[in-house]
Amino acid sequence: QSVLTQPPSVSGAPGQSVTISCSGSSSNIGTPYDVHWYQQRPGTAPRLLIYNYNTRPSGVPDRFSGSKSGTSASLAISGLQAEDEADYYCQSYDSRVRGSRVFGGGTKLTVL
Amino acid sequence: QVQLQESSPGLVKPSGTLSLTCDVSGGSITSNNWWSWVRQPPGKGLDWIGEVYHSGSTNYNPSLRSRFTVSVDKSKNQFSLTVTSVTSADTAMYYCARSLNGGWSSAFDIWGQGAMVTVSS
Numbered sequence: 700q701s702v703l704t705q706p707p708s709v710s711g712a713p714g715q716s717v718t719i720s721c722s723g724s725s726s727n728i729g730t731p732y733d734v735h736w737y738q739q740r741p742g743t744a745p746r747l748l749i750y751n752y753n754t755r756p757s758g759v760p761d762r763f764s765g766s767k768s769g770t771s772a773s774l775a776i777s778g779l780q781a782e783d784e785a786d787y788y789c790q791s792y793d794s795r796v797r798g799s800r801v802f803g804g805g806t807k808l809t810v811l
Numbered sequence: 812q813v814q815l816q817e818s819s820p821g822l823v824k825p826s827g828t829l830s831l832t833c834d835v836s837g838g839s840i841t842s843n844n845w846w847s848w849v850r851q852p853p854g855k856g857l858d859w860i861g862e863v864y865h866s867g868s869t870n871y872n873p874s875l876r877s878r879f880t881v882s883v884d885k886s887k888n889q890f891s892l893t894v895t896s897v898t899s900a901d902t903a904m905y906y907c908a909r910s911l912n913g914g915w916s917s918a919f920d921i922w923g924q925g926a927m928v929t930v931s932s
Contacts, residue, residue: 701856732915732916733914733916733917733918735918735919737857737919739857744906744922744923744924744925745849745857745906745919745922746922747918747919747920750911750917750918750920751918756920786856788856788857790857790859790918790919791916792915792916796873797870797915798862798870798871798915799859799870799871799872799873800847800859800862800870800872800915800916801859802849802856802857802858802859803856804856805856805857
């Protein structure tokens with residue numbers, strides 16, 4: 700049981716937009732601490748996609764964007780491409796235990 | 812460009828001890844970053860294990876803490892994970908990762924390629 704809750708799967712056709720949610724609580728996403736998103740393609744290590752809610756590292760297309768509201772965060776992907784098919788994980792910090800980093804359970808994105 | 816490379820024994824017997832190391836190249840382990848271990852059981856999600864700062868300070872996942880130890884060796888520019896009393900539930904891909912900065916909530920910006928560990932007799 701993950702501290703952060705994500706839908707197991709989402710899907711969309713090429714060119715469409717999808718949103719992946721990440722639900723937490725007042726001890727993690729609901730705090731001033733940051734929320735981050737990772738992409739993991741099959742057989743590869745996770746890759747940082749979005750950090751500090753909505754900042755993209757160099758090389759990440761602007762089709763990816765992040766947001767936060769209350770105790771939930773979201774990752775939006777526009778103009779879906781076949782290469783976007785992957786697992787996506789949110790991650791934050793949980794203030795109930797000092798220094799505790801937490802992940803969501805992950806969401807499988809299928810490009811139809 | 813900082814790169815991370817895990818090394819592990821691959822196969823460990825039940826009740827034994829698992830030791831992994833992560834070599835840091837292209838940068839210094841004494842920089843202002845936390846150095847973490849994350850594992851992923853086959854077909855499952857990511858699970859943060861713990862982290863170490865170059866000073867030796869550590870933080871752990873409270874649900875895993877008792878059997879797991881993360882340590883740093885500044886002379887070798889590497890950090891390590893030791894897991895005692897392993898069971899089949901410890902079978903997983905183990906990743907080492909660097910946090911973006913010294914903040915507790917910073918993202919993992921650099922990952923190793925991962926090392927598969929299987930617990931079996």
